[in-house]
Amino acid sequence: MADTHIPAGLAPPRRGRPRSEQADRAILAAAAQILAERGLSGMSIEEVASRAGVGKTTIYRRWTSRGTLALDAFLAEFQGQQPLPDTGTLRGDLLAALRAWIRAVTRTSAGPILAGLIAEAQRDPELAVAWRVRVVERLRSQHKIMLDRAVERGEISAGTDYEVVLDLLFGAAYHRLLHGHQPLTDRFARQVVDLVIAGIERS
Amino acid sequence: MADTHIPAGLAPPRRGRPRSEQADRAILAAAAQILAERGLSGMSIEEVASRAGVGKTTIYRRWTSRGTLALDAFLAEFQGQQPLPDTGTLRGDLLAALRAWIRAVTRTSAGPILAGLIAEAQRDPELAVAWRVRVVERLRSQHKIMLDRAVERGEISAGTDYEVVLDLLFGAAYHRLLHGHQPLTDRFARQVVDLVIAGIERS
Amino acid sequence: MADTHIPAGLAPPRRGRPRSEQADRAILAAAAQILAERGLSGMSIEEVASRAGVGKTTIYRRWTSRGTLALDAFLAEFQGQQPLPDTGTLRGDLLAALRAWIRAVTRTSAGPILAGLIAEAQRDPELAVAWRVRVVERLRSQHKIMLDRAVERGEISAGTDYEVVLDLLFGAAYHRLLHGHQPLTDRFARQVVDLVIAGIERS
Amino acid sequence: MADTHIPAGLAPPRRGRPRSEQADRAILAAAAQILAERGLSGMSIEEVASRAGVGKTTIYRRWTSRGTLALDAFLAEFQGQQPLPDTGTLRGDLLAALRAWIRAVTRTSAGPILAGLIAEAQRDPELAVAWRVRVVERLRSQHKIMLDRAVERGEISAGTDYEVVLDLLFGAAYHRLLHGHQPLTDRFARQVVDLVIAGIERS
DNA sequence: TCGTAACCGAGACGGTACGTCTGGTCTTTTT
DNA sequence: AAAAAGACCAGACGTACCGTCTCGGTTACGA
Numbered sequence: 092m093a094d095t096h097i098p099a100g101l102a103p104p105r106r107g108r109p110r111s112e113q114a115d116r117a118i119l120a121a122a123a124q125i126l127a128e129r130g131l132s133g134m135s136i137e138e139v140a141s142r143a144g145v146g147k148t149t150i151y152r153r154w155t156s157r158g159t160l161a162l163d164a165f166l167a168e169f170q171g172q173q174p175l176p177d178t179g180t181l182r183g184d185l186l187a188a189l190r191a192w193i194r195a196v197t198r199t200s201a202g203p204i205l206a207g208l209i210a211e212a213q214r215d216p217e218l219a220v221a222w223r224v225r226v227v228e229r230l231r232s233q234h235k236i237m238l239d240r241a242v243e244r245g246e247i248s249a250g251t252d253y254e255v256v257l258d259l260l261f262g263a264a265y266h267r268l269l270h271g272h273q274p275l276t277d278r279f280a281r282q283v284v285d286l287v288i289a290g291i292e293r294s
Numbered sequence: 295m296a297d298t299h300i301p302a303g304l305a306p307p308r309r310g311r312p313r314s315e316q317a318d319r320a321i322l323a324a325a326a327q328i329l330a331e332r333g334l335s336g337m338s339i340e341e342v343a344s345r346a347g348v349g350k351t352t353i354y355r356r357w358t359s360r361g362t363l364a365l366d367a368f369l370a371e372f373q374g375q376q377p378l379p380d381t382g383t384l385r386g387d388l389l390a391a392l393r394a395w396i397r398a399v400t401r402t403s404a405g406p407i408l409a410g411l412i413a414e415a416q417r418d419p420e421l422a423v424a425w426r427v428r429v430v431e432r433l434r435s436q437h438k439i440m441l442d443r444a445v446e447r448g449e450i451s452a453g454t455d456y457e458v459v460l461d462l463l464f465g466a467a468y469h470r471l472l473h474g475h476q477p478l479t480d481r482f483a484r485q486v487v488d489l490v491i492a493g494i495e496r497s
Numbered sequence: 498m499a500d501t502h503i504p505a506g507l508a509p510p511r512r513g514r515p516r517s518e519q520a521d522r523a524i525l526a527a528a529a530q531i532l533a534e535r536g537l538s539g540m541s542i543e544e545v546a547s548r549a550g551v552g553k554t555t556i557y558r559r560w561t562s563r564g565t566l567a568l569d570a571f572l573a574e575f576q577g578q579q580p581l582p583d584t585g586t587l588r589g590d591l592l593a594a595l596r597a598w599i600r601a602v603t604r605t606s607a608g609p610i611l612a613g614l615i616a617e618a619q620r621d622p623e624l625a626v627a628w629r630v631r632v633v634e635r636l637r638s639q640h641k642i643m644l645d646r647a648v649e650r651g652e653i654s655a656g657t658d659y660e661v662v663l664d665l666l667f668g669a670a671y672h673r674l675l676h677g678h679q680p681l682t683d684r685f686a687r688q689v690v691d692l693v694i695a696g697i698e699r700s
Numbered sequence: 701m702a703d704t705h706i707p708a709g710l711a712p713p714r715r716g717r718p719r720s721e722q723a724d725r726a727i728l729a730a731a732a733q734i735l736a737e738r739g740l741s742g743m744s745i746e747e748v749a750s751r752a753g754v755g756k757t758t759i760y761r762r763w764t765s766r767g768t769l770a771l772d773a774f775l776a777e778f779q780g781q782q783p784l785p786d787t788g789t790l791r792g793d794l795l796a797a798l799r800a801w802i803r804a805v806t807r808t809s810a811g812p813i814l815a816g817l818i819a820e821a822q823r824d825p826e827l828a829v830a831w832r833v834r835v836v837e838r839l840r841s842q843h844k845i846m847l848d849r850a851v852e853r854g855e856i857s858a859g860t861d862y863e864v865v866l867d868l869l870f871g872a873a874y875h876r877l878l879h880g881h882q883p884l885t886d887r888f889a890r891q892v893v894d895l896v897i898a899g900i901e902r903s
Numbered sequence: 904t905c906g907t908a909a910c911c912g913a914g915a916c917g918g919t920a921c922g923t924c925t926g927g928t929c930t931t932t933t934t
Numbered sequence: 935a936a937a938a939a940g941a942c943c944a945g946a947c948g949t950a951c952c953g954t955c956t957c958g959g960t961t962a963c964g965a
Binding site: 520546550551552553554555558 | 936937938939940
């Protein structure tokens with residue numbers, strides 16, 4: 092896992108006392124707890140340190156900012172919930188992926204945290220990069236596999252612009268998450284997928 | 295204009311000294327200047343007050359939070375840049391609207407400010423409401439007029455779900471603005487519009 | 498009465514609306530009430546105005562500072578409680594005067610208010626002058642009458658320095674009021690008077 | 701020295717970074733400077749911090765109020781100026797003590813500062829206690845030694861009430877300092893001492 | 904086995920901004 | 935012209951966190 096933070100154990104057995112892996116765990120656990128309770132904007136390094144029973148320096152030694160710490164705490168849970176479906180049809184795959192995302196965002200505490208991370212990334216360039224690399228592109232490369240399979244199956248043309256397709260699918264979902272003007276329902280997932288697939292096939 | 299803030303002059307001539315409209319203007323101008331220079335996260339009430347030559351209380355009397363002040367300062371410029379196109383075809387209308395949005399966001403300082411406002415709305419519930427009501431829904435009701443005309447012209451079915459269509463179009467654009475994983479080009483605008491229109495017609 | 502404030506009704510019937518004597522009374526009453534409740538340091542012009550149902554300007558038009566207003570509110574009650582005793586002996590007179598002062602200061606709310614006024618006079622030069630003229634010198638000229646009578650009766654020498662004698666008597670009392678290191682008892686009054694009289698007669 | 705503030709170095713080597721004694725000194729120096737320039741009422745924590753090149757929290761960590769900080773800054777200088785005289789006679793001792801006090805109060809900036817501290821103590825209970833314990837009682841216990849010696853020498857009766865005697869002596873002096881109705885001259889010192897000693901011997 | 908390097912928790916450091924409060928003034932409409 | 939009302943600028947308040955910096959102490963490695 093290509094973490095944001097300089098992890099506890101690194102290849103060349105460095106001199107001096109090694110990073111405490113227990114501190115790592117305590118920090119991430121404390122951060123996750125606060126994130127779930129009050130969201131990213133309610134999480135201060137100060138409180139993470141005090142809850143984890145850790146000095147603030149111990150946190151700053153590992154993470155450069157509140158945002159990258161929150162990202163690690165968040166991904167520990169979120170990443171596993173975003174599978175790579177393989178249902179045999181593009182529609183099935185896209186629907187499954189979008190539904191998994193919507194489920195995580197509406198059923199768990201991931202929604203506000205995810206929104207908070209995107210918010211924080213607007214002011215923390217380092218988090219912006221980490222977010223793009225470790226979340227956006229990671230997920231997109233998974234989703235592109237689904238599109239590859241659809242091309243192989245002949246469902247869609249080889250010339251399809253994956254980027255636009257995925258921006259449409261997930262852009263719409265993020266839109267509702269961030270602005271809250273409409274709910275993230277299962278019906279919405281179906282409508283989006285159907286419309287996009289229809290659009291791909293026709294254009 | 296249904297402002298976020300309690301404006302200077304209200305209908306019933308209130309008792310006591312009236313709010314100074316000059317202070318209103320000075321505050322909004324100072325806020326707009328700082329927003330353009332350093333974005334919302336770099337704007338403090340303290341500095342707005344000092345640049346506007348105004349006491350902090352004079353600001354807090356009018357706006358409840360940094361976010362709602364920034365929203366007013368932002369909308370003063372942004373709102374005029376989002377016209378209601380009428381080109382005769384749905385494709386032309388949607389393309390014009392999307393292009394205007396992309397132009398504002400990429401060519402002016404509106405991009406980071408807009409992103410900053412969305413970010414701030416994730417932690418300021420009052421701004422969230424104002425944002426939804428005064429920006430999202432305001433723009434969407436404009437855009438729905440374009441869809442209405444397309445229905446009248448017989449371009450699209452009367453049963454089309456406007457919400458989903460608009461979420462796809464602008465969700466994709468906001469997606470690129472907020473995550474920065476892909477550029478907001480004119481080609482992107484065309485691809486999005488074409489794919490969505492194709493999707494509407496087929497589904 | 499040579500008040501600190503510019504009073505409501507003045508000799509030349511001035512032009513325009515006359516000062517409201519009711520406002521005068523309401524202000525003084527409100528001030529007295531707050532003084533009794535929370536002392537001078539807990540009294541703000543803002544609150545006096547709001548309790549008196551009066552604009553702040555109406556207060557500032559009459560008094561130049563919090564201190565001088567408090568002084569007027571205080572003297573309305575205090576002044577009557579400091580009589581000019583005439584018992585036939587110097588000891589009796591001084592004791593009666595000191596006892597009256599101690600009674601007012603320990604039995605009523607005058608103690609903290611008086612201390613608060615002296616405190617305020619250290620930072621408000623205008624109050625300092627008013628305090629000296631309207632309280633200190635006023636009382637002292639009364640007390641000097643007692644000493645005059647003692648001279649006439651042959652109890653003390655005509656060369657006695659009244660100022661020093663009065664500073665000793667009341668200085669000691671104010672000392673205990675302000676520093677609170679010892680109580681203001683009746684025994685204390687007797688000891689002070691006895692010692693001072695003995696000192697006068699011998700020196 | 702039983703300071704008002706939690707001092708920099710305490711007996712058991714506390715955990716964490718120790719209080720900076722340099723900050724202590726810088727704060728006290730800045731406070732003393734401002735006190736001399738503008739008196740206690742003209743001294744704000746904000747300015748002390750900025751002049752000392754110190755964060756406000758660094759001050760609040762050590763002192764609970766403006767008054768107790770001013771007290772420490774004041775005593776650093778004042779305390780040394782109040783010696784315990786030993787001239788061989790009560791009159792000589794009392795006169796020397798009173799003269800030292802008057803000199804400090806009239807010749808240095810101590811006068812207004814002292815008055816300001818007494819004023820502040822009327823509104824700050826914590827300062828009131830500190831003032832009583834660290835100034836009033838400290839000086840009085842010194843002065844009582846002079847009275848003890850006078851008793852030993854047979855100058856005054858063993859039954860003399862020290863408290864009353866000292867209240868008369870210094871009460872008169874504080875009286876003139878606080879009300880400013882008469883000057884604090886050397887003649888005044890002599891008159892007060894003579895009258896009090898005469899009173900003690902006779903009563 | 905000993906020194907030294909890097910870690911650890913604790914907590915102080917200089918700062919920035921917060922949102923509130925009050926002071927004394929100014930500007931309305933109403934009397 | 936004075937009244938009540940309430941907005942105005944100014945600036946200090948005490949608090950919360952920021953990210954950094956000492957402390958005394960611990961834990962590993964390499965000499």
